[in-house]
Structure formats: structure tokens, C-alpha cells
Amino acid sequence: xxxxxxxxxxxxxxxxxxxxxxxxxGSRELGEDIVQTAFVSAHERWSAxxxxxxxLRRAVVNRxxxxxxxxxxxxxxxGMEGEQAREPISHLPEIDETWRSIRDLPAAQRAVVxxxxxxxxxxxxxxxxxxxxxxxxxxxxxxxLDHLRKALS
Amino acid sequence: xSIPTLPPPDAALEDRIRATLHAVASTVxxxxxxxxxxxxxxxxxxxRPTAHARRGRRLALVGGAVAVTTALAAAAVVNVxxxxxxxxxxxxxxxxxEADGGRYWLVEMTRRVGCAEPPLGVELxxxxxxxxxxxxNSFGLGYGDVTGGGCDHDSSAALRDPARAYSGGAFSGDTFxxxxxxxxxxxxxxxxxxxxxxxxxxxxxxxxxxxxxxxVPSSADSYTVRLLSGDAPVPGSxxxxxxxxx
Numbered sequence: 281x282x283x284x285x286x287x288x289x290x291x292x293x294x295x296x297x298x299x300x301x302x303x304x305x306g307s308r309e310l311g312e313d314i315v316q317t318a319f320v321s322a323h324e325r326w327s328a329x330x331x332x333x334x335x336l337r338r339a340v341v342n343r344x345x346x347x348x349x350x351x352x353x354x355x356x357x358x359g360m361e362g363e364q365a366r367e368p369i370s371h372l373p374e375i376d377e378t379w380r381s382i383r384d385l386p387a388a389q390r391a392v393v394x395x396x397x398x399x400x401x402x403x404x405x406x407x408x409x410x411x412x413x414x415x416x417x418x419x420x421x422x423x424x425l426d427h428l429r430k431a432l433s
Numbered sequence: 434x435s436i437p438t439l440p441p442p443d444a445a446l447e448d449r450i451r452a453t454l455h456a457v458a459s460t461v462x463x464x465x466x467x468x469x470x471x472x473x474x475x476x477x478x479x480x481r482p483t484a485h486a487r488r489g490r491r492l493a494l495v496g497g498a499v500a501v502t503t504a505l506a507a508a509a510v511v512n513v514x515x516x517x518x519x520x521x522x523x524x525x526x527x528x529x530x531e532a533d534g535g536r537y538w539l540v541e542m543t544r545r546v547g548c549a550e551p552p553l554g555v556e557l558x559x560x561x562x563x564x565x566x567x568x569x570n571s572f573g574l575g576y577g578d579v580t581g582g583g584c585d586h587d588s589s590a591a592l593r594d595p596a597r598a599y600s601g602g603a604f605s606g607d608t609f610x611x612x613x614x615x616x617x618x619x620x621x622x623x624x625x626x627x628x629x630x631x632x633x634x635x636x637x638x639x640x641x642x643x644x645x646x647x648x649v650p651s652s653a654d655s656y657t658v659r660l661l662s663g664d665a666p667v668p669g670s671x672x673x674x675x676x677x678x679x
Contacts, residue, residue, distance in 0.1 A: 299458035308461065376677075378453040397447065398454040429446055 289332045290319060297340050303394045304344030306383050314343045337399070338409050341391055345410075348387040381431040389424035392417055518563045527555060527637045532648050533606025536560040539646040541639050542573060548584035553640045557612050559605045572603050576614040576642035588642070595619060596670040598660060604679045608648050613658065615643040619670075621661045626653040633661075649676050 294315060301311035318339035322329060329335045382393060388410070395406045403421065407414040522529060525541040538558045542551050554575030562570040576599060577588030591597045595616040602611040613622060615636055624647055625631040636643030649656055653676055660670035 295461070299461045302461045303454055303458055311461070375453050375456050378449055379457050382450070382453065393450065394454060397451045398458060425443065425446065428450065429443065432446070432449070 286323060286326055286332075289336075293333055293336055294319075297336055300337065300394070300399065301340050301344050303398055304341060304391060305347050310347055311344070314340055314347065317343060334409075341395065341409055342411075345387045345391050348390070378428075378432060381428050384431070385424050385427060388412075389420045389427070392420045393424045393428075396421060517568055518565050521558075521560060521563065521565065523558050527639065527644065528646050530646070530648065532608035532610060533651075535605045537605050537610055537646070539612065539637075539644065542575075544569065550584075552584050553586055554614065554642075555612065555639055555644045557603060557610060557646060559603060559610070561605060572601060572612070574599060574601050574612045574614050574644070576616075576640075576644075591616065595662065595667050596660065598622075598658070598670065598672070600658075602649075602677070607651055607679045609676055609679070610646055610648055611656075612646045613644065615645075615660055616667075617641050617643065618662050619643050619660045619667060620663055623659045623661065625657045625659075626650055627655055628657070 297315045297318065298308075298311055301314045302308055305311055305314065318336050321339055322332060322336055326332075382390060385393060391410060392406055395401045395409060396403070401409070403417050404414050407417045410417065412420075522536070522538050523540050525543055526538045527541060528539040530537055537560060539555050540558055542554050542556050544556075545551050552573060552575055554573060556571040556573040558569070558571045575586040577586030577591050579585075580587045591599075595618045597616065598619075599614040600611060602609055604610070613636070615622065617638075619636060620643070621633055621635050622645065623631055623633050626649065630650075632647065634645045634647055636645045638644075655673060655675050657671060657673040659672075660667040
């Protein structure tokens, strides 16, 4: 695959990946880093990647999931929210409330919710992206929906 | 590999999740300059971005929009442009203030922020988020539903309804700042904090629409905004909100 193709993929995929990373980690700045790192990683093994879009999505999702876990660990230790940049408030009440509840989900559940309802991936594909058994993904989705149903009722 | 069974369907909940994720995602915007910067990052000499570059590429969201009389108008907005902060206060200041030890300015949008032309409207520049020599980091607000990837606004529906307003907020320190964009006929708005203290704020004309910004006292739990046209309240414009936590 040529360098031009890498650049083409970059131009086409960067914004969708930034959006996916933001949904996964809740921080634009961190999302930028995650996407940047994913492209650097892809570049290093570009010739071996059959499906760049799928590779990059998988890299972004899993790195964001790791970062979210680290964030929760830091918050758990310090009792603070960490160093994430403050995000402006949208002021659409239903969206604010739902987004807040989604952000509160554990990393694995949030990943499944984002991939299923934003990326429109079926559970078997989500299982492949997350490298988890489909049954586990199904359980994560069920638990996430139960949590959101209660939180938003 | 067997296909797992989906959880019991809850169409309303699923629609709400889906709509939320897409609405939130749409607030992340790319600029042409940031694309170019990051494109170099994929080259052979790429490296992790420096703190400076990382900040420069940051896609600050912008205040969301809210339609006072409509539950879900298209939201979103823009910002964080490619240009560097060269001076504070910035140019084209409409309203300025100080909150929690830091200054802030509501300014007319004159930067292109990645669009072909500067989007109509205003941006809120908060001192603590803008450092000389680094890139602007502000929150934009226009009058109308956001279109064109955040570069334009469709105000046709809003112009038919003077009660419709668009708002968004951000923190300066622990003080919540709220921006409003209102119909051209609206001349002022009143803000009541916790059903007690009321302030009347003039709106400032930018491209025909009215804009203002106010501080929510840190002691307040809620605030209620009412729009005025002259001395008369605009019917249906009252909107109460909880104050978010920083």
C-alpha cells in the first residue's frame, strides 16, 4: 500500500475516528492523542494491514477503553476528576442527561454501547473489535441498557 | 460463532441513545489546518505531538444550542481555530467580565475556524483556556440550527418564533457562564437565580440576532431566563435550568 493511500485514509477516517474516540473517552484532547497514536501505529505496519479502517477503529476503541480505565483508577485514588479538559455544556437537557449516563458506564459497557448505537455494528463484529466473546458483549450490552433505563427513567 | 441474542428491545431508549451519541459526535469538528498538521503525523518522521501541537489541534466543542420552545433543535456549534492567541483581550469584544479570578469576553466571530468564511455569531473566550502563543480555545454560538458541519446556521425556523433561543455554557474557574442567542425582536432578557434575585440584561446585535452572556452565581442551583421585547415578555420564552457542577 502506498503512502498516498495512507494519506487518503487519514483524510477520510480522521474525523470519524475523532468522533468515535470522543464518544469513547469523553475528552477531545485525549481523543486527539488516541487517534494520532492509532495512525502512528498503523503507519508502522501499514503494508500488513488489510483493512485500514477496521484496524484504526479497533486501535482507537481499545486505546480509549484503556485510557478510560486509567482515568477511573486515577479518580478512584485521588477522589478527583483527573486532568481532563472541561467541556462546555450543551444545554439540550435530554442529550445532556443521556450523555452523562453513558459516560458513567464502565469502559467495556460504554464501548459496546458506542459501537452498537453509533457505529451500528452487530454484536459479533463488536466482539471482534473488542476481542471478547460474543456472549460477554451481549451481557455488557444488556447490563448497560439496564443501567441506562434506570438512570433515565 | 453463534449470533448472540439482543437484549429485549426498548425502542424509545435505543432511539434516545442513538440520537444522543450522534448529536454529541457531531460537535467534534475538524479544521483544514488540523488535518494538515496531523497528516504530517502519519508520515515516516511522525512522533507523538508535543503539548503545543496537541493543544493546537484540539477541537473545542462549542456551546450547544437549545430551543426554548422546541425540545430538540439541532445543536452543536464550532470552535477553536487555527490562529494563535496574540493578545488578550481579543478584538471585537461585545461583552467582557471577570469571574472567579479570570477574565472572559464575548466577541464577534471573525475567525474562520476551519470554515470557508467565519461562521455567523459570537464566541466566548475564557482567559484561563487561552494562553498567549497557543491556539485559541473558545466556544461559539450562532442563532439558528447548525448546518454545514458547524460552519453555518439555518435561522429560518428560529426567525418565525421569537421565543426560540439558543444557549450554551462553559466554566471560568468554578463560575458557570451562559451565552444566549435570541431573535432580532428580543431586546433584553431577565435572569432569575433560584427564584430570588433577578437581573435584566441587554442583548447585543451581531448580524441581526441578539447575543449576551451572564454569570451564574456559584451559590445558585438553578436559573430562569425570560425574553423581553421592549418591556413586554415574549410569550413561551421562559426556560428554567439546573446549574451544572464544574
